[in-house]
Amino acid sequence: MRVGLPRALLYFKYYPVLEQLFRSNGWEPVVSTPTNKRKLEQGLALCEDEVCLPVKVMMGHVRSLAEQDIDALFVPRVVSLERKRYFCPKFLGLPDMVRCSLGNEIPLISPTVNLSWSRLKIWQEGLKSCNCLKPWRWWLSLNSAARIHRRHLQAGEPVSPGGGKRVAVLGHCYNIYDEYVNFGLLNTLAQLGVTVLTVENFTREQIEEGARGLSKDLFWSYGRDVVGAAFYCLARGAADGVILVASFGCGPDSLIIEIIQQRFARFDIPLMCLTLDEHAADTGLVTRVEAFVDMLNWRDVC
Amino acid sequence: MLKIAFPHLGYCAIPLRAMLARLGHEVVVPPPISRKTIDLGTRYGPEFACYPLKLGLGNFIEALEMGADTLLMGGGIGPCRFGYYAQVQKEILASLGYKFRMIVIEPPLGHARQVLAAARELKGKESWLALAEAAWLALFKLRACDDIHRACLYWRPRVVDKTGLSRLYKKALAAVDRAETPGAVREARAAALAAMEKLPQNAVVPPRVALVGEVYLLAEPAANLYIEEKLGNMGIEVVRHVWISEWLKVNIFLDFLRLRRREQAEKLARPHLSCFVGGHGQHSVGETVKAARDGLDGVVHVYPFTCTPEIVARGIMHKIAAKHGLPLACFSLDEHSGEAGFVTRLEAFADIIRANRSKKEAVRHG
Structure with a gap:
């Protein structure tokens, strides 16, 4: 199954985990190409004018993916990655906004991501919202995801090791x-x-x-x-x-x-x-x- | 004794003043929101913070100039920005050199200790019983104000003499403000409702429009450019479902007792916007669905510029409205909103609604 993964919003921080999760569940990630003028213009045409730039860019990526040969589009509803801390309302309403502007062109895979839930509940949510997952494999990949993300975070070092200020x-x-x-x-x-x-x-x-x-x-x-x-x-x-x-x-x-x-x-x-x-x-x-x-x-x- | 001030939110100054005065504090009610308030708020407030923050900041500055030493403010737990207003306003006011204390009332669920500390501070030397009594009177007054306002919305398009109704409304609020006991509040309310009913009316059945959006903009006429009054004077009945007293009941008391049930608006919104997005985003969507279902003639959406929850809702509301052929006017307001353009848009909206009406009537009769 080919699943579209927009190169926008949280992709930039979580792509190692996402790609790992995709592959271990037998999905082929189709990542959109980097943002360009055309994508931004498509996004502008799809959005309310007052939406912030990142969401407009996101819509552009969604649109360009929708034109490709994919079976589904991955737009999660990211509520919280830490206890008692949330993402901004746009992340909470993102799948609804995408569904609203794309119609029913392409099936959306939009699990609710709330890491303050127990791992069991996250697992259930995944099964419920992405009905193509195999329960056992999904459980294993969920466990390895956290490890991969931690390793990714530890890798941080100065982006350009210049000597100046x-x-x-x-x-x-x-x-x-x-x-x-x-x-x-x-x-x-x-x-x-x-x-x-x-x-x-x-x-x-x-x-x-x-x-x-x-x-x-x-x-x-x-x-x-x-x-x-x-x-x-x-x-x-x-x-x-x-x-x-x-x-x-x-x-x-x-x-x-x-x-x-x-x-x-x-x-x-x-x-x-x-x-x-x-x-x-x-x-x-x-x-x-x-x-x-x-x-x-x-x-x-x- | 504190010299205490709070930001304006429609007529909420009436119940708040009653409660704080009952507890023996000197209440500094900031002057009604004026151009000066707006200017102060926008000069010192963050550039793209939302309008309520700036207006509240303006209120606080004016109150501090009048000699207030304690500021009362609400809190929250996100994801709406309101939960962090108090901290930002506090930093700004402190950097302007004002000396004051700020009492922030957080939502009781999960912050029981902070709420208790704030209550103890507000209570001062009075007993807990006195605090409960004062709060009870305040709630009573708030309910009465809401009722009077609701009646005013109903009667405005129907009465002939609109200025007379405005005068009556102001007098009624003043009477509630003066009342010392729940009994007197009840009398003032009854008298006001009876007087409104007696005003001469015209015979037409006015078109009905739902007013939805962010609660501050709904409740503060100075912020929404008196939209309710303007629509009413154009002969359109405004239907509003968000009321401060209802909001307190659902989100503070029932939430604290863990008895909060999903409201009708939230249930109706779920097929379109399936999760809570902060603020009143989900409500706005739900009420649009409700307006379409109840056969209302249109929806007016007001929210502060850059209000994220309402922006999320707005895109979805447009789709719903288009599906049901329901006229929808969205007003994102801030300090730059010009009166004339606003009135023109409202008039155009009213024209559409009237045209739709006569079209429907023609279909019915022909």
């Missing part, structure tokens, strides 16, 4: 690793000779340490990771500068950025916020990034 580029994985959406931000930074750190380069303990500085624990997993990493940079001087990347209209980020800005205003580490949407142009973005890096380098001289 350390810049933490913090944001959601689908904004940081989708080169079309952020105009190759990580490459631009690497060319400017800085060492880039992303959320994945911080260990769980470091993020927990940073997040302890919050007055109330955040209930969004990703937002909490970003805040934790940013606060850790402040507390331990782990980076010389921090760039926050957010998509326009992102609900959680609107508050998270404010919290981080308020905190950084009292300290000496430079902070820059980049807001992405479908109207962004690369020249303006590159200029801002260059100016930021120049400023970091000149701080030593002046």
